[in-house]
Amino acid sequence: MLTYLTLNVHKWKRRPFLFLLLVLLPLVVFLVLYPFLKSSVRDVAIPVALVDEDESQWSEIVQQRVAQDNRVRIIDMDRDKAKVAVQKGDVEAAFVLKKGFMEALRSGNISNSVKWLRTEQSELDVFVKEQIGAELMRLTLNAKAANTLQNWGADVDWEEAFQHADEYWQPNPLFQMEYIAEIPTQGKAPEVGLAPWMNVVIALFFLYAWLWFISLLNGMVQDEKAGRTARVLFLRSSLSGYYLMHFITFVVVVSTAYFLALNGLFYVTNTNEELMTAWNAWSAGVLIGTMLLTFIVFLLGKRSSKTLLVLTAFTFISFTVNILPMEILSVMDTLFPHNWITDLNPWEAGGM
Amino acid sequence: MIQLDKVSKTYKSKTVLHPVSMHIEEGKSIGIIGPNGAGKSTFLKLVASLEKPTDGTLSFNGVPYRKNVKNLRKNMGYIPQDIALYEELTVKEQISFWKRVSLEKPDPSFLKQMIQTLRLDEVYKQRVDRLSGGWRRKVNLLVGFMNNPSICLLDEPTAGIDLAAKEDILTWLQSLHDQGKTLLYISHDWYELNQLSDEYLLFAKGRPIVRATREELLREKDSIMEQYPEEKELQNILKFFK
Incomplete structure (x- = not known):
């Protein structure tokens, strides 16, 4: 044989x-x-312009965290170029972290800290907006916790209080929705x-x-x-x-x-x-x-x-x-x- | 030994071999001649059991082929017109491979004798695709007959080869005939036919038209040529028969 x-x-x-x-x-x-x-695979990720006018520690943190998601491709540029890129459709949208971003968040003033540039053709940017929003909430709530402690006159450093609050976000967020992992009917x-x-x-x-x-x-x-x-x-x-x-x-x-x-x-x-x-x-x-x-x-x-x-x-x-x-x-x-x-x-x- | 009874072959409504009835006796050497497309190769393939007849029956030693095909093939060797070898292999590998394929283990002394007669030991370690046409034909012959069959069927065994190789092959085939084996072969070469044949089987228009000894064919040659004036190739074949 x-x-x-x-x-x-x-x-x-x-x-x-x-x-x-x-x-x-x-x-x-x-x-x-x-x-x-x-x-090529990376190019499939949603291209988004991020304009960091604040150039602060926190604006850097937001950038880094959003960029960790493989589905998003962050392109760093200034506001004018970002505007043109959005108009041309080179990027899905642009997010401007305005000057005074970190200070605004520290004081708990989340409104108007970020500007969102988009066109009628922008569709997938909503997903990025949600991500940035989540990061803002996280930073703001940490800051608020630290501010509250200080307002109460607690003998604690602001930074320390901020970091302590932030620890509650990792490894698990404070709020988790209960989910059940369903097994596909055709097999494990x-x-x-x-x-x-x-x-x-x-x-x-x-x-x-x-x-x-x-x-x-x-x-x-x-x-x-x-x-x-x-x-x-x-x-x-x-x-x-x-x-x-x-x-x-x-x-x-x-x-x-x-x-x-x-x-x-x-x-x-x-x-x-x-x-x-x-x-x-x-x-x-x-x-x-x-x-x-x-x-x-x-x-x-x-x-x-x-x-x-x-x-x-x-x-x-x-x-x-x-x-x-x-x-x-x-x-x-x-x-x-x-x-x-x-x-x-x-x-x-x-x-x- | 082999009996054909009204055997015919048709491909897609085209009859390539009209009904043939014939007996091929044991030990006979029959040279098949005729123009291209006359039905010679189809006839040989039918005898070799490589084609099934459209009509009629073939039998070997009184038993129909379909009931006896294993026994028939055990006793038969067939050399096709093409070189049916794996040409990437050396002669040695080639022989070794086909020996392993064979159910019956070839007799070593027969194989040795064949290698010596055909002088294949000279090219034993060479790849077949690097050999000349004559050597390839010889290896083809050796592999086809390595089981020492009693019925040897050959489709133009010496076509397109040099004289020295042809002599070696004819010497070998003559020795097989001398041993009492049955030879049935197609050829266009009168020298070869005259050397080997007891009888000639002349084909034209898809049927054997004459089966005769050398003397009979010489006698009937002119009348056959007159009978088939439109068959130019047949005329040319017979013209050179002396």
Whole structure:
């Protein structure tokens, strides 16, 4: 049974670099493109101009805390430039922390400490406004607590009182809404799924693996054309071992390339272990299942080049349907293996 | 040994082989000749059990092919027109691979004899795709017949090769014939046909038109040419038969 594996090893060892390149290609391409991908992902964050006219400790704190959210991209600029940027639509909105911001907050006067510049097209800035508002509340309430203590004549330093009040915000805020973590009906879910861009990258890895598998099947078409299959038939009286061992060999090689790339992606994005394990298990099932179905179609399609062409076209359709935001009937969804790997993945809440 | 009974082959309503009935006796060496598209390769593939007839039956030692295909293939070797080898492998790897594929383990002494006659030890460690056409044909022949079959089917075994390689192959095929094996082969080469054939099977228009010994064919040559005046290729083939 290992005969055909040995044959393929002999073939591949003639061009070891090409073979290695084919196995590592998706991983290498991903690693090369990752810095660009990362910056593209960052560009998806809401761009917001922040004008710090106060340049105080507290205005700095507000900036830092809001910038910690990956969904927001803070751009530091002066008021005039911020106004133009908002008008041009370069930024979603601008927030001006006015001169005297820190003093106003310290005295508990929260009104008019921040100016919000936006246009009718601004939509997502409300989210940033809420964040800034929350930070203002936090600072103001801390300040108010410190002021109250001082007004009562307590023997306590204002800064100390402020910091003490601030500690109540972390690690848990004073007010928490009770929530119940519901478990998805299709299985146990890790805390979060993968980012949408990662789903697209995985879909590309899957496309590569699938196409490579189909191109390996072409070797069997060539065997038939050159009379090698007939030769096997004469020497063995049956082709079942030939088909089975070629299938296993191709699955092993293609899966190696896919899982190297997939785990490379998880490694550089610091994906949690639970999600990695779940994705590896699910991917293995879908990938092997897809290759098995492809192989069956190939055999039923009389092992012809035409069948391989149709299968190749189908891989691209499957990928396209998966990445485009199309509204397709749910029954149709299940026809495409790319959807099995993402949308039907029980560990991906809602899929892509 | 092999009996064809009204065997025909049709592809998508085009008949490539009209009904043929024939008996191929054990130990005979039959050279198949005829123009391109005359049905020679289809005939050989049908005999080799690589194609199923559209109509008619083939039988081996009195048993229909469909009931006896394993036994038939055990006794048969088929050399296609193409080089049916994994050309990335060396000759040594090639032989070793096909030996492992084979259910019946080839007789080492037969294999050794074949390697010596075909002088393949000279290129044993070379990759097949770097060998000349003649050497590749020889390796192709060795692999196809490594199980020492009693029925040897060959589709143009010496096409497009140098004289030295052709001599080696003919010497080997002659030795097989001398051992009493049945040879059925397609060729366009009169030298080869005259060296090996007991009988000639002449194909035209999708059917065998004559089966004859050398003497009979020489006698009937002119009348066949008169019978098929429009078959220019057939005329050319017979013109050179002496």
